[in-house]
Amino acid sequence: MSIIKIRRTNCIVAVFNDDEVLMGALRKSREKGYGIIEVFTPFPVHGIERVLGVKRSNLGVAAFAFGCIGLLFGLSLTGYTNTFDWPMNIGGKPIWPLLSFMPILFECTVLITALGMVATYLCISRLAPGVIPVIYEPRSTADKFVVLLEIDSRADEIRNNMKAWGVEELRDDVHVDHNMPFPIPFKLK
Amino acid sequence: MSHEAAIREPLIFGETNYSVITDEICAPAEAKPTKHWYIGFTIAMLTLCIGIVSFYYEVTHGIGSWGLNKTIGWGFDITNFVWWIGIGHAGTLISAILLLFRQDWRNSINRSAEAMTLFAVVCAGQFPIFHMGRVWNAFFTLPLPNDYGPLWPNFNSALLWDVFAISTYFTVSIVFWYTGIIPDLATLRDRAKSKTRWHIFNFFSFGWTGSIRQWNRFELVSLILAGLATPLVLSVHTIVSFDFATSVLPGWHTTIFPPYFVAGAIFSGFAMVLTLLIIARKVMRLEKYITIGHLEAMSKIITLTGTMVGIAYGTEFFMAWYSGYSYEQFTFINRAFGPYWWSYWIMISCNVVSPQLFWVRKFRRSPIFIFIMSIFVNIGMWFERFVIIVTSLHRDFLPSSWAMYVPTWVEFGMFVGTIGLFFVLFFLFAKYLPVIAIAEVKMIYKKTTHGKPAGAYHGEQDYDQDKAYELAAAAHGHGHDEHETVGEHHH
Numbered sequence: 219m220s221i222i223k224i225r226r227t228n229c230i231v232a233v234f235n236d237d238e239v240l241m242g243a244l245r246k247s248r249e250k251g252y253g254i255i256e257v258f259t260p261f262p263v264h265g266i267e268r269v270l271g272v273k274r275s276n277l278g279v280a281a282f283a284f285g286c287i288g289l290l291f292g293l294s295l296t297g298y299t300n301t302f303d304w305p306m307n308i309g310g311k312p313i314w315p316l317l318s319f320m321p322i323l324f325e326c327t328v329l330i331t332a333l334g335m336v337a338t339y340l341c342i343s344r345l346a347p348g349v350i351p352v353i354y355e356p357r358s359t360a361d362k363f364v365v366l367l368e369i370d371s372r373a374d375e376i377r378n379n380m381k382a383w384g385v386e387e388l389r390d391d392v393h394v395d396h397n398m399p400f401p402i403p404f405k406l407k
Numbered sequence: 408m409s410h411e412a413a414i415r416e417p418l419i420f421g422e423t424n425y426s427v428i429t430d431e432i433c434a435p436a437e438a439k440p441t442k443h444w445y446i447g448f449t450i451a452m453l454t455l456c457i458g459i460v461s462f463y464y465e466v467t468h469g470i471g472s473w474g475l476n477k478t479i480g481w482g483f484d485i486t487n488f489v490w491w492i493g494i495g496h497a498g499t500l501i502s503a504i505l506l507l508f509r510q511d512w513r514n515s516i517n518r519s520a521e522a523m524t525l526f527a528v529v530c531a532g533q534f535p536i537f538h539m540g541r542v543w544n545a546f547f548t549l550p551l552p553n554d555y556g557p558l559w560p561n562f563n564s565a566l567l568w569d570v571f572a573i574s575t576y577f578t579v580s581i582v583f584w585y586t587g588i589i590p591d592l593a594t595l596r597d598r599a600k601s602k603t604r605w606h607i608f609n610f611f612s613f614g615w616t617g618s619i620r621q622w623n624r625f626e627l628v629s630l631i632l633a634g635l636a637t638p639l640v641l642s643v644h645t646i647v648s649f650d651f652a653t654s655v656l657p658g659w660h661t662t663i664f665p666p667y668f669v670a671g672a673i674f675s676g677f678a679m680v681l682t683l684l685i686i687a688r689k690v691m692r693l694e695k696y697i698t699i700g701h702l703e704a705m706s707k708i709i710t711l712t713g714t715m716v717g718i719a720y721g722t723e724f725f726m727a728w729y730s731g732y733s734y735e736q737f738t739f740i741n742r743a744f745g746p747y748w749w750s751y752w753i754m755i756s757c758n759v760v761s762p763q764l765f766w767v768r769k770f771r772r773s774p775i776f777i778f779i780m781s782i783f784v785n786i787g788m789w790f791e792r793f794v795i796i797v798t799s800l801h802r803d804f805l806p807s808s809w810a811m812y813v814p815t816w817v818e819f820g821m822f823v824g825t826i827g828l829f830f831v832l833f834f835l836f837a838k839y840l841p842v843i844a845i846a847e848v849k850m851i852y853k854k855t856t857h858g859k860p861a862g863a864y865h866g867e868q869d870y871d872q873d874k875a876y877e878l879a880a881a882a883h884g885h886g887h888d889e890h891e892t893v894g895e896h897h898h
Contacts, residue, residue, distance in 0.1 A: 237853075260425060260594070261846040262622040275624045281631050299550055299559035308563055321568040321646055325575040328639050332579045332632060336586055339628045340613065343621045345589065349614025356597040359590065359617050361425035 229255060231354050232380050233387040234363040237263045243383035244269050244365070252376055253368030258358040281335040288330025292323040362386075411854055413879035416700040416870045418512050418855040423695070425849055432843045433598060435691045440838055443690055448838075451830035458824010461817050462537060470540045472817045478810035479800045483818035484534045485650075486792040487825065490675065491531030492573065492647055493668075493788060496640055497676025498524025499580060502587075503636035506629065511855060512704050514847040515696040518591075519687065519836075520680045521584045526832040527679070528577045530825035535569070537821070565649040572646040579639055583632045589615050590625070591841045644672045651795065657738040658799035661726065667719035671788060674712035674758070677705050678784035685778045687837060696843050699772050699869055706771035709784060713762030716791070720759065734804060742798045746811060750790045751798070757787025772869070 234240040241263065247254060248269060257270065267274070296319040300306065305313040340346060358364040367376060380388055419428075440448075465472055475482050498520040505513035536545050548570045550560055560567045593615035596608035615621065648664035681702065688697040727735040742751050761783050765771040770780075802809045836842070863875035 257619045258617045259619070259622065260429075260617060261590075261849040262626050264850075266619060267623050270619060272619055272623055275620075275627045277624060277627050278631060281635075295550060296562045299557075300562045303557060304559050306561065308561070311563075315563060318563040321642065321649075322562050322571050324638075324642060325568075325571040328635050328642075329575040329578060332582055332635050335631060336582050336628060339586075339624050343624055345613035345615060345621075347613055348610050350609065351593075351614040351616045353597065353616065357426075359594040359597045359615075360429040 228369055230367050230369055230377070231389040232365040232367055232385045233355055233389070234365065234384070235361070235386045236384075237363060239384040240363040240365070241266065241269060243380065243385065246379070246383055247365075247367070250379070252372075253370065255366040255368055257366070258354065258364040260359050260361060260363070263363075277335060277339055280338040281331050284334030284338075285327050285331040287334065288327040289323060291330060292319070292326030295326065296322055413859055414872060414876045415855075416698075416872060416875075417859045418515065418696075418698065418700065419848065419852055420695040420698055420864065420870075423852070423856070425852070428696075428849055428852060429594060429598075429845060431695070432693070432841050432845050432848070433595060435837065436595060436839060436841055437598065441690075444834065444838060448831070448834045451827050451834055454827025455824055455831050456827070457820050458827055461820025461824055462533070465537060465817050465821065466542060468817075470538070472815060474812055474814045474818060476810050476812070478803070478808050479797060479812040481796050481800065482812050483814045483822060484538045486789065486796055487822050488531050488534035489647055489668075489792045489796075490789045491527045491534075491825065491829075493644065493672035493675045493792075494679045494785075495524040495527035495531065495576075495580075495676060496644060496669070496672035497680050498522070498527075499576075499583075499636050499640040500673050500676065501680070502583060503633040503640065506633040507637060511851045512701055514851050515843050516680065516684060516701060516705075517847070518584075518588065518840075518844045519684060519842045521580065521587075522836045522840075522842075523680060523683060523833065524580050524676075525577070525584060526829050526836075527676075528573065528580065529832065530829050532573060532577070533821075533825060533828075535566075565646065565653045568646045569650060572643045576639060576643045579632070579636055583629075583636055586625070586628055586632065587844060587847075588840065589613055590617060590846045591844060593617065594845055595841065641669055644668045651799075656799050656803065657727075657732070657735040658723075658742070658795065661723065663719055663722055663726070667716065667722075670712045670715040670719065671758075671791060674709060674716055674762075675784060675788035677709050677712070678781040678788070681705055681709075681777055681781040682785065683833060685774050685781070687842060689774075691837065691842065693843065696848060699774070702774060702777050703771050706765045706777055706780075709780070710762045710765040710771075713758055713784070717759035720755070738799055738802070741802055742794055745798065745802065747794065747798050747801070750794050754787050754790040754794050757783045758791060761787070 232243075234243065237259070240257075240259075244254065244257070244266065248271075254270060257266065259266070266272075297314065300319075301314045307313070311318075354366065355362050355364045367380075369376060377388060423431075473482065473484070498517075501513050501520040502517040502524075505517075536542055539545055548560060548567065560570075589612055592608050592612035596605055596612050599605035599608055645665040645668070648668035651659035652661060652664040654660060684697055685702065688694050724739050727739040730736075742748075761780060764776075764780070770776050797812050801812055859870075859875065863871050863878055
């Protein structure tokens with residue numbers, strides 16, 4: 219793979235070795251008001267979203283909506299086929315026996331909820347087969363913690379502070395694996 | 408960072424760090440297959456071939472090639488189906504229910520247990536499908552628009568509930584498993600040495616980067632999927648038990664079946680997880696991550712669920728007597744002392760008696776003992792389904808229709824073949840994918856290893872809790888415990 223170097227004047231990559239050191243540096247960066255564009259970690263570091271002010275995802279709402287759709291799908295499937303289109307008299311029982319449709323309704327609800335929610339998750343996280351990711355540090359999925367920092371007029375201060383807060387490596391050249399356009403940096407609140 | 412008590416057994420052994428964890432878990436997936444792997448895989452393939460021959464014979468000759476008769480309409484097929492489905496349940500219990508209960512020890516076994524679930528469900532599905540005889544018409548079970556009337560499946564039928572339950576279970580399990588494996592596939596991608604390998608893993612890792620938002624959503628999705636999979640897994644074996652419980656046959660027609668079947672499913676599933684993991688941890692040198700403590704925790708669940716199953720056997724007998732229903736009473740006496748008495752007593756000794764040996768700590772911390780026990784439980788649970796199905800059918804209300812059931816080589820071949828299929832899939836999984844959830848193990852690494860007194864470790868596996876307690880007490884006596892300062896440092 220060819221690693222191409224993109225010279226960005228407005229950001230640097232800070233690589234950390236340890237999650238606790240990373241958390242400390244992030245907390246202090248936030249206090250100083252440095253712009254943190256993105257953080258990449260090899261595993262979910264708990265509490266980091268609070269430090270960065272990332273809100274809890276709304277995927278639960280999506281899951282509930284898909285659950286409702288699933289239930290409606292189950293109701294219409296059983297109702298249309300067994301009650302409306304071809305009602306059957308089974309031992310004189312009602313032709314719309316909600317109770318004995320219950321397992322079907324439950325399974326349809328769970329199925330559509332799971333599939334719908336995961337599809338939503340993949341879409342909003344930009345995850346799909348074959349998507350070429352932008353990797354700043356190949357070991358960020360193994361043992362390195364990568365912070366993409368925005369550089370403003372306080373460039374030297376940011377660099378010095380990062381060193382003081384335990385950064386392992388600071389890079390001006392943003393190494394990007396693979397020939398991909400740089401992502402549009404979004405600033406965290 | 409949160410830390411746990413120094414005397415609690417660590418879930419990861421020895422001096423390590425994030426880099427070592429990644430290397431060690433990725434190593435088997437990146438190395439060339441070992442000789443052991445080739446031998447195992449070849450045996451599994453040959454076993455699968457027996458199955459292919461048997462399945463072919465069954466499809467070309469019809470259901471008549473089985474030992475079923477007018478009295479006994481279900482035999483090996485449904486026994487194997489329920490057995491395999493039950494085995495699958497442990498994977499979902501570990502991945503979903505233990506996640507909801509925040510049991511950290513699940514993190515090193517959930518990946519392989521869930522893979523096992525998928526493979527077990529694949530094996531289970533073959534039996535009801537091939538029992539249809541004309542397998543090419545299997546899609547008739549689905550409510551597809553058609554020109555036959557229209558002809559719809561009957562949604563009041565427990566067998567159709569099964570179709571929905573099993574297919575939903577399989578789909579949700581595969582989605583859950585795959586969602587979890589994406590970050591680890593990205594790890595393998597970023598470690599790839601060749602371009603081809605990079606492209607393969609990049610395709611399957613969906614462009615994962617590990618950004619905060621991705622992880623944030625990842626955790627929420629895992630939690631909600633766990634919340635969905637928990638009632639789902641309970642519903643699956645409940646619905647499987649309805650196949651029997653909604654009939655009017657003595658021995659089947661009982662309300663105890665759903666909880667009894669679910670407990671039995673978890674029981675047999677944990678046994679299969681242990682069978683696989685005790686071999687895998689040894690062959691793949693993963694003793695550091697799948698510790699004796701993990702095996703012990705699973706053994707405890709085996710004892711719990713085995714005892715629940717035992718209570719269910721007792722309750723059935725009690726209810727047969729208490730109901731005053733002579734057919735029910737006869738069925739249970741016939742189970743224990745009729746022509747199939749041996750299968751009943753194999754079931755009792757394997758499922759009820761043997762798990763009680765795990766009350767002895769030494770036994771439940773011995774991998775060899777646990778391995779033998781897990782095989783016993785697998786056998787016992789197979790016989791449980793055989794007993795329930797065959798002994799209830801072979802002597803029903805009319806003595807003139809009483810019969811015996813003897814399976815043919817085709818049925819044996821099909822059963823053996825699915826075991827081969829199961830192991831073929833597991834061998835492929837163990838070779839090409841990370842068998843331990845790398846990211847999830849890293850998540851608990853600091854919490855579980857920091858501050859554990861070094862003197863309490865024995866080798867790479869065992870941990871002496873009494874010694875740890877002594878050392879921890881001594882350390883406290885001398886003042887500041889080292890790991891406490893780590894926690895305070897950055898706050």
